[in-house]
Amino acid sequence: MKNLVILGAGTSGTMMANHLVGKLPKNDWKITIVDQYKTHYYQPGFLFLPFDIYTTKQVKKKGKKFIPKKVNYINQKIEQIFPEENKIKLENEDINYDILIIATGTKIAPEEIEGMKGPKWQKNIFDFYTYEGAKALRDKLRTWKGGKLAVHITEMPIKCPVAPLEFAFLADSYFVKKGMRDKVEISFVTPLDGAFTKPKATKALHYLLEEKGIKEVTDFNLESIDYENDKMIDYSGKEVEYDLLVTVPTNLGDELMVRSGLGDDMNFVPTDKATLQSKKHENIFVIGDATNLPASKAGSVAHFEAEILTDNILLYIDGKPLKEEFDGHANCFIETGNGKALLIDFNYTHEPVEGTFPFAGIGPLNLLKETRMNHMGKMAFRWIYWNMLIKGTHIPFVSATMTKKGKIFD
Amino acid sequence: MENINRNEEGYLTDFSQWTKDVGAEIAKDKEIEMTDQHWKVVDYLQGKHKNEEALSIRGIKKSGVVNIKEFYSLFPGGPLKISTMIAGIPKPKSCI
Structure with missing residues (x-):
């Protein structure tokens, strides 16, 4: 009996377990998945939790529900991977593998910035990338009287790069609805040179910031937070004051990669970008x-990767060359507030452009345009996530690699 | 420089056209006089780009090539934005 081990039972790991269980020869392969946590979170929902759009119940379920019965599911902390010995040390036991799939994700690391995770953490400095953070921010927003709201990205890369922008848009709608928009100044603070950084998206979407009265602070590389005086200071000495700071802290790969000597300087694992082999x-x-x-x-990227990785695992077992197929395909809904959303579809080489999706010329979804239909798509996605996506069901009409059909590239 | 392909913002669109002279020329536009220390940073950035690794201020900090204060004084304004232009590699960006 050979062993395939998956580390991490989040979106990627759970999808891989579901894909592989029906495809690996049952008599020859045993599949094991390890995760120290028992809860599976619907992470896209963390964006909506602070604004009371989703309840806590809508964003979490028992992880076990989504792991196939024939897969060995272990709830233990992973101590270290020994790649030379094909061995993993868990909290209470050692396990061996013939094939290992690393799906340990990324986490926020607020302790990386001086003053961020200090006495004001979850008092007037919040994240919304964790369940706890999003929930604490919800409670804060319920009673907040207004002032300067800074929505901030510490450094790239981050999970779901558009989420901070969506947060700023939703905050605008939220305060309008509460009848207190005039009491809130919203700024979007980024280390990049704009809220939008690609030419076509900037052209099509910059009006959103003006329409919603969101001020951009660009090229801001945070050095420290002066929490006593409620201001952020960047490396060039620039300062941004806030009453409420909603930040996306530095995102790092799992510490396990440091312990195992498998990560780069942000603990991410160097991976072949077309085959997904380390x-x-x-x-x-x-x-x-x-x-x-x-x-x-992003979850959509993981979903497309999962289809290609499944094929590659089977090819690897058969001793055949791997498919060099992954193209960086991502497909993301972007909430713009007031019941509308955008949809973007892009890959390593093609920036998001206008057009229709998934059917050329028909839609029903519009790319790079604000519509109600796109918003309905985003809302429907929660059901798709729990019922199709993590179960590894193919989403009809959406291919793992990006299509150019229905898009306007000039 | 007229034969060098650059986008609207001034970034090279074809890295194979990059030479030290091209880099120095772009730097001059930005009122930067290149020193050994500048070239060390450019070297580091090009290496990261070649390995298809994302660029970040943290990466620079951990690289041991320069500290962040020095990075800012070498490329005043937006250091990552300006140094990547001089290095002939794409501007760091988000997905939209």
Whole structure:
């Protein structure tokens, strides 16, 4: 009996377990998945939790529900991977593998910035990338009287790069609805040179910031937070004052990679961008946010990767060459507030452009345009996530690699 | 410089056209006089780009090439934005 081990039972790991259980020869392969946590979170929902759009119940379920019965599911902390010995040390036991899939994701690391995770953490400095953070921010917003709201990205890369912008848009709608928009100044603070950084998106979407009265502060590389005086200070000495800071802290790969000597300087695992095989070890594959790929860290990316990685695992077992097929495909809904949303579809080489999706000329979804239909798509996605996506069901009409059909490239 | 392909913002669109002279020329436009220390940073950035690794201020900090204060004084304004232009590699960006 051979062993395939998946580390991490988040979006990527759970998808891989579901894909592989029906495809690996049952008599020859045993599949094990390890995660120290028992809860599976619907992470896109963390964006809506602070605004009371989703309840806490809508964003979490028992992880066990989504792991196939024939897969060995272990709830233990992972201490270290020994790639030379094909061995993993868990909290209470050691396990061996023939093939390893790393799906340990990325986490926020607020302690990386001086003054961020200090006495004001979750008092007037919040994140919304964790369940706890999003929930604490919800409670804060319920009673907040207004002032300067800074929505901030510490450094790239981050998970779901558009989420901070969506947060700023939703905050605008939220305060309008509460009849207190005039009491809130919203700024969007980024280390990049704009809220939008690609030419076509900037052209099509910059009006949103003006329409919603959101001020951009660009090229801001945070050095420290002066929490006593409620201001952020960047490396060039620039300052941004806030009454309420909603930040996306530095995102790092799992500490396990440091302990195992498998990560780069942000603990992400160097991975072949087309095959998803790790660069150092041929029997280790990497998926989702844990990779160092120049693709977005997003569930849709993991979903497309999972289809290609499944094929590649089977090819690897058969001793055949791997498919060099992953193209960085991402497909993301972007909430713009007031019941509308955008949809973007892009890959390593093609920036998001206008057009229709998934059917050329028909839609029903519009690319790079604000519509109500796109918003309905985003809302429907929660059902798709729990019922199709993590179960590894193919989403009809949406291929793993990006299509150019229905798009306007000039 | 007229034969060098650059986008609207001034970034090279074809890295194979990059030479030290091209880099120095772009730097001059930005009122930067290149020193050994500048070239060390450019070297580091090009290496990261070649390995298809994302660029970040943290990466620079951990690189041991320069500290962040020095990085800012070498490339005043937007250091990552300006140094990547001089290095002939794409501007760091988000997905939209």
